[in-house]
Amino acid sequence: MNRLTFRKGETISQRDTALTSLMIGRSGVVAIDERDDNETLELSRLAPGDFFGERGVLLGALEFADYRALTAAVIYEVPKDKIAQIMRERPAIAEELALLLDNRTRAEEALHRDDHPHASAHQLALSKRIRQLSMV
Structure with missing residues (x-):
């Protein structure tokens, strides 16, 4: 892991x-912000122990919002190759990450649409794609 430090207000x-890389909060508070027409809306906050970046690491997908240090923050960065190694050693982690990513994706969709489709196979498809990462 790499240890990264961010000052209050700094974009992560x-x-x-x-x-x-998977980003894991060690200390401080991280805000998840969405910008629209020169306005910034804080969608959520992450506390120590929370993580983000899984969509890029696992799926190559883009982040849906900005991550900003609301306070001084220390973040541990775990590179993609290390995540793949961990999943080879503990395959159940792929299932857990698929569930988390599915839940986060649905929550993000709900923020942008009142009625969004619930794909029943979505978690299963994510799990399959994540397991493929550990084969690399």
Whole structure:
């Protein structure tokens, strides 16, 4: 892991970028912000122990929002190759990450649409794609 430090107000990751590492909060508070027409809306906050970046690491997908240090923050960065190694050693982690990613995706869709489709096979498809990462 790499230890990264961020000052209050500093951007950790920007919307529409694909992270190549899983980011785990060690200390501080991270805000998840969405910008629209020169307005910033805080969607959520992450506390120590929370993580983000899984969509880029696992799926190559872009982040849906900006991540900003609301306070001084220390973030541990776990590169994609290390995540793949961990999943080879503990395959159940792929299932857990698929469930988490599915839940986060649905929550993000709910923020942007009042009635969104619930794909019953969505978690299963995510799980399959994540397991393929551990084969690399």
